[in-house]
Amino acid sequence: MHVGRATSRGLLVLADGTTFGGTSVGASGFATGEVVFNTSMSGYQEIITDPSYAGQIVTMTAPHIGNYGVAGADEQAARPWCTGLVTRSMSRHESNWRSEGSLTAWLQMNDVVALSDVDTRRLTRHIRARGSMPGVIAADGTVAELRDMAARLPGMEGVDLASEVSTRTPYVVTPERPPQGRVVAIDLGIKRGIVRELTGRDLITHVVPAGTDAAEILALDPDGLVVSNGPGDPQPLEGVVATLRALLGELPILGICLGHQVLGIALGATTFKLPFGHHGGNHPVRRTSDGRVQITAQNHGFAVDFSEESAEGFTSAYGPVEITHVNLNDHTVEGLTCSEVGASSVQFHPEAAPGPNDANGLFDDFAAVLRRA
Helix, strand or coil: CCCCECCCEEEEEECCCCEEEEEECCECCEEEEEEEEECCCCCHHHHHCCHHHCCEEEEECCCEECCCCCCHHHCCCCCCCCCEEECCEECCCCCCCCCCCCHHHHHHHCCCEEEECCCHHHHHHHHHHHCCEEEEEECCCCHHHHHHHHHCCCCCCCCCCHHHHCCCCCEEECCCCCCCEEEEEECCCCCHHHHHHHHCCCEEEEEECCCCCHHHHHCCCCCEEEECCCCCCCCCCHHHHHHHHHHECCECEEEECHHHHHHHHHHCCEEEEEEEEEEEEEEEEEECCCCCEEEEEEEEEEEEECCHHHCCEEEECCEEEEEEEEECCCCCEEEEEEHHHCEEEECCECCCCCCCCCCCHHHHHHHHHHHHC
């Protein structure tokens, strides 16, 4: 779809017909996806390679992008997953001791359509007011052609993107020190940062495809289960939900981001689509147990839904479910636990990558649970 390099004027056209001009700094051709904005000040390479961004065009609200170049150690997957990148100003030069090249060259090499010189402030305000919507990012093409294409694009609801980004074959990552346990991670779009945090706590980590069933997971004789982050709508992931229901009470379970939403569904909750999602490294979350506020990294467009009557939790078929974390910006559910079956989850990213490390201790808590089990 995207071939060669482009240095011409480019366009971003939203499904409602709104058009933004810019300069093409990535691959030629065009790409489609849901247009979202990310408020992180840095970490653009981690964002671009985060599988949770599959099917999305990412707008960076920070005005200057690319100044410290790119480095392989920052990549969260083997390839970029966002379909396009939009910036206000793309740096012409990179300067950092870790840099292995420029962001523009890396985007072109990895076939990512990208625009610079876009009025990202106007674009962000538009999305905030109208909600995230499909769009087309293009290095060439007429406004009329792109508007027609954008108007016919489907939304994110009901689309199973997790199965598209999940590993096709299981693999194992071993810790550098003597192992102190074994976990299975269901890959719904897992970031390398999550695997790194698990192995950094001396846990052998078996990463398995999204379609792996409960019997296959138990056959690996794990001490616990992690359900990873990932892209899109959790509702179509019926097979993953069935797997979790079969494993609730059998293993300690930790859900992260999309894994949090899927665990919520398995416990009997519902989910809904947020107007423009949470994308960035500056989201304040309150821990309900003690009121402590943590600044968290987030990337999701859907959330677990609790009615006003169950604002503190609800009773599931597996025992009481409590809300453990709440977003202070919009009061959405950011964490839950069902202690009777040893299951808990958070909507944010405790591994950050990129972002703050306030919530990193959740991995310590999970490792401690495994050692007591």
